[in-house]
Amino acid sequence: MLEGCVPWPEELAERYRAEGYWTGEPLDQLLRDGVERHPDRVALVGADGSRWTYAELDAWVARVASGLSSLVSPRERVVVQVPNIPEFVALFFALLRVGALPVLALPAHREAEIVPLCELSEAVAYFITDEYRDLAQIVCKAVPGVRQVVVVDEELPTAEPVELPEPDPSDVALFLLSGGTTGTPKLIPRTHNDYLYNARASAKVAGFGENTVYLVALPAAHNFALSSPGLLGAFAAGGTVVLATDPSPDTAFALIEREKVTGTAVVPPVALLWMDAAEFADEDLTSLELLQVGGAKLSAEPASRVRESLGCALQQVFGMAEGLLNFTRLDDPQELVVTTQGRPLCPADEVRVLENGELLTRGPYTLRGYYRAEEHNARSFTEDGFYRSGDVVRQLPSGHLIVEGRIKDQINRGGEKIPAEELENHLLAHPAVHDAAVVGMADEVMGERTCAFLVVRGAPPKLREVAAFLRERGVAEYKLPDRIEVLEEFPLTKVGKVSKTELARRLAGGAE
Numbered sequence: 001m002l003e004g005c006v007p008w009p010e011e012l013a014e015r016y017r018a019e020g021y022w023t024g025e026p027l028d029q030l031l032r033d034g035v036e037r038h039p040d041r042v043a044l045v046g047a048d049g050s051r052w053t054y055a056e057l058d059a060w061v062a063r064v065a066s067g068l069s070s071l072v073s074p075r076e077r078v079v080v081q082v083p084n085i086p087e088f089v090a091l092f093f094a095l096l097r098v099g100a101l102p103v104l105a106l107p108a109h110r111e112a113e114i115v116p117l118c119e120l121s122e123a124v125a126y127f128i129t130d131e132y133r134d135l136a137q138i139v140c141k142a143v144p145g146v147r148q149v150v151v152v153d154e155e156l157p158t159a160e161p162v163e164l165p166e167p168d169p170s171d172v173a174l175f176l177l178s179g180g181t182t183g184t185p186k187l188i189p190r191t192h193n194d195y196l197y198n199a200r201a202s203a204k205v206a207g208f209g210e211n212t213v214y215l216v217a218l219p220a221a222h223n224f225a226l227s228s229p230g231l232l233g234a235f236a237a238g239g240t241v242v243l244a245t246d247p248s249p250d251t252a253f254a255l256i257e258r259e260k261v262t263g264t265a266v267v268p269p270v271a272l273l274w275m276d277a278a279e280f281a282d283e284d285l286t287s288l289e290l291l292q293v294g295g296a297k298l299s300a301e302p303a304s305r306v307r308e309s310l311g312c313a314l315q316q317v318f319g320m321a322e323g324l325l326n327f328t329r330l331d332d333p334q335e336l337v338v339t340t341q342g343r344p345l346c347p348a349d350e351v352r353v354l355e356n357g358e359l360l361t362r363g364p365y366t367l368r369g370y371y372r373a374e375e376h377n378a379r380s381f382t383e384d385g386f387y388r389s390g391d392v393v394r395q396l397p398s399g400h401l402i403v404e405g406r407i408k409d410q411i412n413r414g415g416e417k418i419p420a421e422e423l424e425n426h427l428l429a430h431p432a433v434h435d436a437a438v439v440g441m442a443d444e445v446m447g448e449r450t451c452a453f454l455v456v457r458g459a460p461p462k463l464r465e466v467a468a469f470l471r472e473r474g475v476a477e478y479k480l481p482d483r484i485e486v487l488e489e490f491p492l493t494k495v496g497k498v499s500k501t502e503l504a505r506r507l508a509g510g511a512e
């Protein structure tokens with residue numbers, strides 16, 4: 001495995017191979033299978049209606065791979081920040097064929113996220129669209145190792161297809177970003193073996209097949225929309241992938257009607273929005289069979305309204321870029337679909353629930369360590385290789401999990417993850433801020449919003465001013481606090497640390 005990654009121990013690797021979870025194929029195989037079996041079926045549809053059959057997509061990927069092979073080498077890391085456009089798909093598969101390793105940044109990320117990402121990964125190239133040109137200039141100046149910027153909607157390089165060496169299926173295929181809890185980003189290595197299993201098995205539990213038309217409504221770079229089952233699962237099943245530029249009801253409903261979409265995945269606030277909008281929408285949504293909801297907890301009340309409101313089945317998905325995926329099953333009793341976040345995807349997923357409810361897990365598609373993060377890994381994994389998810393769950397006898405909370409220092413703002421320490425560090429850089437503590441506050445639509453408690457020097461800054469300061473530092477918009485509370489001093493725990501439990505209690509209207 002690539003230096004800086006932690007491999008599975010040999011005995012587990014052997015088991016995962018013997019039980020058929022790891023097939024020893026490259027991740028790209030899921031596209032190649034489609035080309036072999038049904039070259040003329042439509043594989044990919046852009047928001048503007050442009051479309052590619054499996055054969056056409058394969059030919060495009062082959063030309064791009066060839067074009068890229070003179071720019072990047074096998075195992076070199078490249079940061080990809082490309083929204084849901086057809087070029088994302090062509091680039092992703094082309095990089096797999098070249099053997100260069102995509103680090104999948106989110107479209108919302110800015111300088112404060114991209115620069116550390118390029119540094120940590122030692123990226124040699126940065127793939128963007130036109131809208132990120134200014135950001136790319138800043139990034140290149142800050143990280144000289146980034147020797148190439150490719151604007152994919154203008155100049156995705158192509159060349160006559162050439163033979164390229166096959167990658168080792170037990171090695172890294174791509175890097176996903178962790179939601180994070182610390183001040184620095186964490187990269188999740190995903191191998192060909194593990195991610196191919198992830199996509200294929202997810203496609204099975206979501207009932208995907210040749211007639212599936214999957215709408216990519218969330219960013220394609222996120223594990224949910226990419227591979228749970230997402231676009232990779234849809235390809236693996238021989239279906240069609242339709243790209244939406246955003247998940248608004250206007251955009252998504254029009255595409256559902258136009259392309260007769262059968263399935264998609266959204267975060268809870270989007271599900272709520274869709275259910276509200278569906279009441280008044282003119283579009284025909286009857287093709288929709290399955291709505292997956294995950295990324296943050298969907299409450300039972302809205303969950304119980306999905307079928308009536310959108311005319312489709314609900315599948316709750318409790319997943320993480322680190323690996324473990326839980327799905328409610330299509331034949332589960334409605335009670336379980338509405339009140340649980342599903343059960344593990346794979347029979348070989350090992351789940352341990354500690355006394356305090358913390359979920360630990362290991363398995364054939366769950367990482368054994370973050371990239372180049374030895375110290376952090378020592379805290380994030382048990383000695384026998386279980387990943388400490390930081391999620392607090394209850395497990396039913398059926399195996400289904402109910403997410404009850406979290407012990408990790410992260411805010412989950414409608415599915416978007418904000419590492420508290422990272423935001424606190426940015427706030428501490430403000431001249432008027434003496435101390436900062438970031439806490440989630442309950443919100444009916446978003447699940448949580450972000451409150452920054454501050455101890456200040458001099459005049460307390462206004463929310464607007466703090467937001468402007470953070471934007472100026474290049475912090476992604478979704479990480480900006482929704483509220484600021486100024487305190488004389490922070491409440492402390494018995495051991496003298498800031499008591500976030502007490503701060504959260506005050507937000508909830510508890511006693512001072």
Ligand code: OOB
Binds near residue numbers: 317320322
């Ligand atoms: C997905 O992945 P990430 O890496 O953005 O975030 C993972 C974390 C989990 O550890 C948990 O804290 C939270 O997001 N989460 C949920 C949840 N799904 C994720 N919390 C409650 N209920 C749910 N259904 O968010 C992700 C990756 C693949 C598929 C789906 C979601």
